[in-house]
Amino acid sequence: MSAFTLTGAEGIMKTFVAFVVFTSFCSFVLAAEESCFNDVVRACKTTNKMSQFPIACSAKYGGIEADQEYLQKYVNHHFIRSFEYLLMSTHYANYEKNRLGFEKLFRDLSDDTWDDAIELIQYITKRGGEMNFNLISEDIRSEELNGNNFELYELQSIAKAMDIEKKLATEAFQIHEDVCRKNDKFYDPEISHHMEEEFMPKHRDTIRKLAGYTTDLSNLLKGPDSSLALFFFDEYLLKQ
């Protein structure tokens, strides 16, 4: 009788210990997932007035923390290009060049890159990130070493715009790759989707448009009436 009771008590004890271990394990797992909630619970209980805002309640999730730097650089590149296009537009608007069509082409590119930069800042903050206006890539920084000239002839200026647009387009691809394919720490299809929706089609269309212009302009400039051709081409650009 006593032997049975002892085994019974032992069994109950073991079951109880197992139950405690199991529930504490469950609550630990659940606690890790609900860290914003736990922070809030803790904050609501504390009587210390100097306690901080619950940090796990930011909008950050997925790859934004790791990828933020590249998005910030992308914004700054857009600002740089916006000002460069503005300079090219200014050059064509002076009385010596007097190409109002080319002025409009580069002014529109400047306005587009400016608006894209603002939109991207709003996107970064939507994902819980912040903006840093000091970061630019080494590649862009090294452009300054060769000296930047924005007072170019017509075909050269369209060629320069094409190179700028391709650089912006390729950088969008790199950001896309970074958050999806290249790393195994996180997978963020939202950032890559944003790149796909907001940037890639625009770049594709602009690059195609500029490529068409270089084709037409090269053919026009080969003929005997290159200056007349340029005049008409400029008028055509004004209507676009």
Place this chain on the structure above:
Amino acid sequence: MKTTVVALCVFLSCSIAIGSAVLQCEHKELDIPKEWKDMVDPCVHSMRGQIEEELKAAMQYMAMGAHFSKDTINRPGFAKMFFESASEERQHAIKLISYLLMRGELTSRVSELIKRNLAPKTTSWVTGVEALKDALKLEASVTKKIREVIKVCEDNPTKYNDYHLVDYLTGDFLDEQYHGQRDIAGKVSTLEKLMEKHGALGEFLFDKKLLE
């Protein structure tokens, strides 16, 4: 002998073909009279400087917009106002550029007009009212710089008073500056009074008002 002559002919024709380009990308030097260009150097120089000042102000407003867009700050009304101000400052710079172009300037050194590094100095503010106060100080400094451009263009070592430019800056630019400053000052006053008694609620309500 014959092969040498043939080789020489081929070489000459090739070099001529390379020498005269197929694509006429450039045009000849123009000969345009210059008497109509009557802006003096000190005035042009200070106008060029003012273009960059306007763009620097635009980037400072951009930093304010970025700060108030953050989730930990969450003031979309302030953010909207500051992003709009940033684009407006850029439009001011474009207006100044257009004026210089009208007067026949900016035919050279266009590449030097805008520096690459226009990163703003301040990028975070404790409250909305602090940012608005900074905005007011920013506008006041831009106004002061426009006044300095006016001074240079009105009275300089060459003793040339550029009536039209001074009139344009006074009537157009200064007018907009003073109206803008009055608007921001009113906002600072309203918000500061709200914050005194109602703190975060005051800023929250004011932010929603800015969204309208």
